[in-house]
């Protein structure tokens with residue numbers, strides 16, 4: 001038996017990093033996906049083929065409760081840890097241990113702030129649990145995806161796996177989410193081409209928080225209030241033009257606060273200013289930062305902003321919100 005599942009990338013519109021400290025955040029799934037195919041094997045081995053990660057397939061085998069890695073590359077085990085933990089948790093949930101092949105292909109740039117880790121975890125849990133005969137709800141998959149991120153990163157708010165599993169446009173706070181009214185968002189994502197590790201960036205913010213709480217706590221509180229304001233705007237009766245103008249202003253404030261936390265880079269800020277100069281109403285980092293992506297809100301100016309991002313040395317992507325989260329694409333007997 002074989003199962004093919006997919007899960008989307010996300011952008012955080014407001015509230016990354018502060019969400020790790022229990023503040024709310026707003027995020028949306030976007031139409032870039034990770035595809036995971038899982039099939040049963042006749043032996044007890046687990047084989048992971050990660051086509052988008054620049055390490056060859058890694059073979060993991062286990063007998064009883066011991067797991068053995070076989071790889072020529074020391075880094076392979078670490079880089080596949082999200083997939084490995086996702087397989088482990090799905091098997092634990094199903095209460096069975098089987099040999100399986102897992103094959104991953106992804107449209108999501110890795111370490112770019114677009115939630116590639118959450119999408120790969122969610123799609124893997126979706127495919128493996130279905131393969132083992134479990135019918136998990138999307139909420140259950142989101143919770144397991146959060147566990148995967150906690151195990152691998154040490155800290156995670158759970159927003160990325162929740163958005164990837166559920167899809168659409170969400171307000172998230174401390175493990176709970178609510179759907180926001182669907183809006184077509186005229187956004188442009190700008191990729192710096194370099195990657196940041198969420199685990200390391202979250203740890204860096206934590207060190208600052210612990211060494212200078214009197215400065216960092218007010219920044220995190222301001223981010224939380226800003227997200228509340230953004231929700232008020234999104235759910236208000238204002239017309240679209242007024243909503244976009246207010247959201248743009250809040251995005252710019254959020255970017256400044258993220259810069260103060262230390263997660264921006266020269267390239268990210270260059271892309272942010274290039275987008276604003278080309279007519280975006282707002283532009284900010286999205287995701288963990290340290291490289292990765294920014295996004296701009298640019299009603300009627302998406303093409304101009306995309307060109308400005310290219311001239312500034314970034315790669316623009318014009319994306320849409322994906323209403324659908326985790327999807328079981330195919331079950332082959």
Ligand SMILES: Nc1ncnc2c1ncn2[C@@H]1O[C@H](COP(=O)(O)OP(=O)(O)OP(=O)(O)O)[C@@H](O)[C@H]1O
Pocket residue numbers: 034050051052053078079080081082083104105106109110111112113114115116117118120160196197198199286287288289292
């Ligand atoms: N296609 C994939 N195949 C296997 N592993 C992947 C894949 N995509 C992502 N990963 C795992 O996720 C890690 C990157 O996750 P990380 O959280 O640092 O960045 P991100 O999820 O892309 O960005 P952010 O968390 O800021 O949204 C990779 O190093 C790898 O371990």
Ligand SMILES: C[C@@](O)(CCO)CC(=O)[O-]
Pocket residue numbers: 012015016017018019020113115155156157158159160198202287288
């Ligand atoms: C940086 C962060 O806030 C968002 C990463 O997309 C981490 C998290 O919420 O787990």
Ligand SMILES: [Mg+2]
Pocket residue numbers: 115116117118160198
């Ligand atoms: Mg991630």
